[in-house]
Amino acid sequence: MSNIPLRGVNGVSYPVRLTTFLSRLMYDQTQENCTNWLQWERIYLQTVVIASRLPVICFSLMLMSLLQPATAVFTPQHSVGAQVLKSGAPNASTPLLECLQVSPPVLSPDACQQTLMVHTFGLSYGMPFVADYAPPACDFNRVTINFTVTSAGRQFDRLGHAWFNDTEIFRTSTAEPTQNGIIWTYTKDMSSYLSLFKEPQKLIFDLGNLIDDTYTGSWYTTLTANYFTGDDVGPANIILPVSAQKSSSDQPSQFVVPEVPAVAALTLPQNIKKAVFTISASGQAAEEFWWANVLSTDTNVFGNGTTLYGYSPFREVQLYIDDSLAGVVWPFPVIFTGGIVPGFWRPIVGIDAFDLLEDEIDITPFLPVLCDGTEHSFEIRVAGIDNAVNGSARLSSTVGSNWVVSGKIFIWSDVVGSITKGTTPVISAPDPNLDALSHVDRAENGTVKALDYSVTATRTFSLSSNVETSEGSKLVTWSQDLQFWLNGQLTNGGNDQSTSQSTIGNATSSHGYSRSYDYPLWVISSYNVLPDTNFTIDAKMGRGKYVQQLGSLAFPTEVQTFDFASHRAPLAFIGSQSNNWQNGTAHYLGAPALKKSFGSGSTEQLLSLDGVVDLNASGIDLYRRHIVAANDSITYDQEFIDDSSQVTQATITQASQEETRLFAESSIKGMLGRGPF
Numbered sequence: 001m002s003n004i005p006l007r008g009v010n011g012v013s014y015p016v017r018l019t020t021f022l023s024r025l026m027y028d029q030t031q032e033n034c035t036n037w038l039q040w041e042r043i044y045l046q047t048v049v050i051a052s053r054l055p056v057i058c059f060s061l062m063l064m065s066l067l068q069p070a071t072a073v074f075t076p077q078h079s080v081g082a083q084v085l086k087s088g089a090p091n092a093s094t095p096l097l098e099c100l101q102v103s104p105p106v107l108s109p110d111a112c113q114q115t116l117m118v119h120t121f122g123l124s125y126g127m128p129f130v131a132d133y134a135p136p137a138c139d140f141n142r143v144t145i146n147f148t149v150t151s152a153g154r155q156f157d158r159l160g161h162a163w164f165n166d167t168e169i170f171r172t173s174t175a176e177p178t179q180n181g182i183i184w185t186y187t188k189d190m191s192s193y194l195s196l197f198k199e200p201q202k203l204i205f206d207l208g209n210l211i212d213d214t215y216t217g218s219w220y221t222t223l224t225a226n227y228f229t230g231d232d233v234g235p236a237n238i239i240l241p242v243s244a245q246k247s248s249s250d251q252p253s254q255f256v257v258p259e260v261p262a263v264a265a266l267t268l269p270q271n272i273k274k275a276v277f278t279i280s281a282s283g284q285a286a287e288e289f290w291w292a293n294v295l296s297t298d299t300n301v302f303g304n305g306t307t308l309y310g311y312s313p314f315r316e317v318q319l320y321i322d323d324s325l326a327g328v329v330w331p332f333p334v335i336f337t338g339g340i341v342p343g344f345w346r347p348i349v350g351i352d353a354f355d356l357l358e359d360e361i362d363i364t365p366f367l368p369v370l371c372d373g374t375e376h377s378f379e380i381r382v383a384g385i386d387n388a389v390n391g392s393a394r395l396s397s398t399v400g401s402n403w404v405v406s407g408k409i410f411i412w413s414d415v416v417g418s419i420t421k422g423t424t425p426v427i428s429a430p431d432p433n434l435d436a437l438s439h440v441d442r443a444e445n446g447t448v449k450a451l452d453y454s455v456t457a458t459r460t461f462s463l464s465s466n467v468e469t470s471e472g473s474k475l476v477t478w479s480q481d482l483q484f485w486l487n488g489q490l491t492n493g494g495n496d497q498s499t500s501q502s503t504i505g506n507a508t509s510s511h512g513y514s515r516s517y518d519y520p521l522w523v524i525s526s527y528n529v530l531p532d533t534n535f536t537i538d539a540k541m542g543r544g545k546y547v548q549q550l551g552s553l554a555f556p557t558e559v560q561t562f563d564f565a566s567h568r569a570p571l572a573f574i575g576s577q578s579n580n581w582q583n584g585t586a587h588y589l590g591a592p593a594l595k596k597s598f599g600s601g602s603t604e605q606l607l608s609l610d611g612v613v614d615l616n617a618s619g620i621d622l623y624r625r626h627i628v629a630a631n632d633s634i635t636y637d638q639e640f641i642d643d644s645s646q647v648t649q650a651t652i653t654q655a656s657q658e659e660t661r662l663f664a665e666s667s668i669k670g671m672l673g674r675g676p677f
Contacts (some may be wrong), residue, residue: 090152090181090220097632099175099184099347101354102580104609104623105563105641106187108146111228112138116145121158121207122218128206130250133164135198140227143190143197147172147354148222152181154596154664155217157338158209159282159404162223164201166253167241168406169193171280171356174207175337175349176664177217178632182347186354189561190225192410192554194235197225206252214595214665233556235410236276240266242378242407255380255405258398262405263379270371270419273469274412274511276554278358279329279380279405281317286400289673290315291333291521292499293400294453294490295387295438301451305676306494307669311384311399312436313486313501314455319361319407320379322369325429327361328461330482330503332519332545340525340671341539341586342663343601348629351545351580360553362478362509363409365463368422380405385436385455393436393455410554418470425465432459450491457484477510494674496526513551520544527668527675535590535668542583550575550612559611562622564642573611577619580607590665597663602630 090096114136119129145162147170155177162170169190175182190197207219242264243253255262268275283290286309294301296310317329334352337345345353363370370376382403386396414420438453462479486501500522508514525539549557551574559576586601606626610619621640628636668675 090150090183094180096150096181096183097178097347099182099349101184101186101349101352102605102607102625102627103186103355104558104578104607106144106189106561107142107230107563108144108187108189108226109228109230111226112136112140113224113226115222115224116203117205117221117223119205120218120220121209123209123211125208125210126251128204128250128252131203133201133203135200136225136227138227140197140229141191141194141232142228142230143194144187144226144228145170145190146185146187146222146224146226148183148185148224149174150181150183150220151175151177151217152179153177153216153218154179154662155209155215155219156664156666157336158207158219159284159336160205160207161252161254163204163206163247163252164193164196165204165241165247166243166245167193167196167239167408168243168252168254168280169196171282171358173334173336173353173356174219175353176342176346178346179662184349184354188355189556191233191556191561192235193239195237196239197227202247202250204247204250204252217664231560233552233560236554237413238269238411240268240409240411242266242277242380242409244406253406256402257380257382257405259402261379262381262407263377264407265375265377266409267373267375268370268409269411269413270373271414271416272367272371272411272420273414273467273471275363275367275370276410277319277326277361277363277378277407278410278554279317279319279361279407280356280358281329281331281380281382281403281405282334282356283315283331283403285402286673287403288336288339290384290399291501292488292497292523292673293384294451294488295385295436295455296396297387297389298438298440298451298453301440301448302490302494306674307676308490308494308674309400311396312387312393312455313488313499314385314434314457314484315399316383316395316432316459317359317403317405318381318383319363320377320381321363321366322376323379324427325461326363326366326427326463327478328459328480328482329359329361330484330505331359332357332503333521333543335541335543338664338666338671340523340541341537341588341599341601342597342666342671343586343588343599343631344539344541344584344603346601346629346632347634348582348603348605348627351543351582358555360507360515360555362476362511362513362553363463364467364476364509364511365425365465365478367420367467367476368465369424371420378407378409380407385434385457387436391435391437393434395432395434414469414471420467420469422467422473423465425463428460428462430460432457448493450489451494452487452489454488455484455486458482475510478507480505480507482506492526495528496524497672497674498522498524509551509553511551511553513549513553515547515549517548518544518546525672527672529668529676533592537588537590537668537671538586540583540585542581544579544581546579548575548577548612550615558609559622562609562611573613573620574615575612577610577612578608581605588663588671590667592665595665597665599663600631602628604628
């Protein structure tokens with residue numbers, strides 16, 4: 001049954017693992033009504049038929065919202081304290097559009113709470129929120145944060161960072177507001193940063209924003225922390241930042257590469273038994289749509305009037321310790337809420353848009369070197385591909401502008417007075433196997449009809465050493481195995497692009513950790529410049545993030561942070577399996593003379609989270625959600641929690657057509673990463 005492909009509301013075939021998701025959804029709906037085995041057998045045989053009809057039901061709901069523009073409304077209980085709501089602020093008497101990142105519920109019981117920030121980010125570039133943080137007077141071993149934002153007017157998506165001194169603890173981005181206003185709330189487990197929350201800190205929250213006659217939306221934000229006692233997730237007791245060290249000037253400490261080298265020199269404690277390096281990296285500006293770039297030899301194929309960015313659609317984020325490669329990250333392609341077509345992402349934002357997750361590298365094999373009491377360098381680099389016309393390819397030493405990066409080292413200390421020793425790490429880091437090919441199809445008159453291009457990459461990497469601590473000597477290892485492929489085409493003078501790609505990887509550590517992942521992505525987009533300087537963009541997309549994680553390094557698994565509080569007690573899970581898929585269609589009309597733009601779109605998302613008990617057995621269903629949105633409306637929403645509780649919602653409420661269609665004015669290049677302006 002799981003091998004029969006189902007199709008979504010936007011004509012996208014579901015991956016096999018999501019076919020299973022839908023089939024199980026139908027199973028849960030019908031099983032409780034079965035009175036005997038014969039009845040159940042008949043229903044079982046009909047499961048695939050029923051499941052295949054489900055997207056049609058969703059599509060009907062979407063058509064209703066398209067014919068009468070709608071918005072899912074939410075009357076907020078959010079308070080912005082003593083702030084005075086200025087022009088462009090959400091109207092307190094008007095229901096706000098609730099935006100959301102589809103995520104499993106996070107354990108955050110009511111306990112000891114404090115407000116960390118109540119602040120409006122208006123004209124805020126270079127002016128972050130700064131305040132002193134003091135830990136609460138209560139016992140706790142777990143922490144969550146709740147970030148709530150409201151905004152109204154016209155505004156781009158913006159990148160935000162929260163810092164404790166020079167250590168980045170949270171990276172997020174914003175949804176694009178409506179005229180009447182939007183609201184979202186995101187809850188994140190922060191228990192990995194327990195050692196920081198236990199001590200006084202300088203809190204710096206940076207959310208750069210622009211306010212003028214065109215872009216009128218400010219961000220009204222509230223950040224709270226919830227402290228409680230729960231299962232111990234084994235957090236590090238020391239966290240060291242690898243950042244630009246600007247907190248003393250009340251500024252955030254991110255590096256911006258390649259303009260500035262992302263390098264820091266640190267002296268580590270000598271009594272360490274485990275160390276993990278984490279990297280936060282986000283492509284911005286000319287690198288925001290790195291996954292849609294072309295080969296550097298083809299950036300001018302369609303002439304100077306059509307911008308194409310180079311270094312290929314492949315990126316590798318690298319960690320160097322004392323100029324030796326210590327591990328790599330092949331990043332997940334985050335798409336922000338202004339990306340491709342904004343109509344995709346309201347009210348459902350893209351995967352990870354509200355919580356830009358970090359990647360982990362186990363650097364424990366380096367401890368015999370790092371614990372010598374001297375200074376060592378840590379550097380984060382970003383590479384693409386340099387190619388030649390003959391098809392040869394190698395990693396580039398730079399990329400376009402720019403990537404916002406920071407890092408940190410999570411340290412688990414050994415007993416006081418001990419000194420970690422051992423053997424020099426053995427590093428196996430052969431150059432990646434790269435193929436980068438392109439073909440230009442020309443008409444008889446020499447004009448370019450099409451540019452076809454493809455990229456494949458594979459890499460293996462491993463570290464090992466014998467580490468001696470107070471617990472004895474043992475072999476510690478870190479290994480990675482990665483694959484990437486992409487096929488792309490540009491036609492119609494560069495106006496039309498189709499790209500299909502996938503990043504597949506596996507990382508393992510001798511600390512009982514493994515992580516396997518697959519990041520499929522395909523996008524079809526087309527723009528058209530009209531005679532009156534208006535322009536249109538039409539697009540379709542399908543994307544996924546599939547991750548199985550066993551054990552943990554710096555951050556707990558999703559099972560460890562899952563909210564079992566209202567349901568059955570958690571089992572002895574050894575890991576988690578999450579499957580996340582989005583697909584959609586969207587349209588955009590830009591009217592520069594009016595300083596406005598108009599859009600429509602529909603997006604479908606399916607998310608499942610399973611607890612892994614045994615590698616030889618199926619996962620235990622913990623959370624599943626199937627949600628559909630069209631034109632600022634949630635038209636279908638079905639949610640299963642903990643394999644036993646079902647919450648079903650289907651909300652269709654009317655709003656004005658103007659409210660539904662307005663977006664912030666942007667440019668073709670700003671939304672697609674290519675184009676004439």
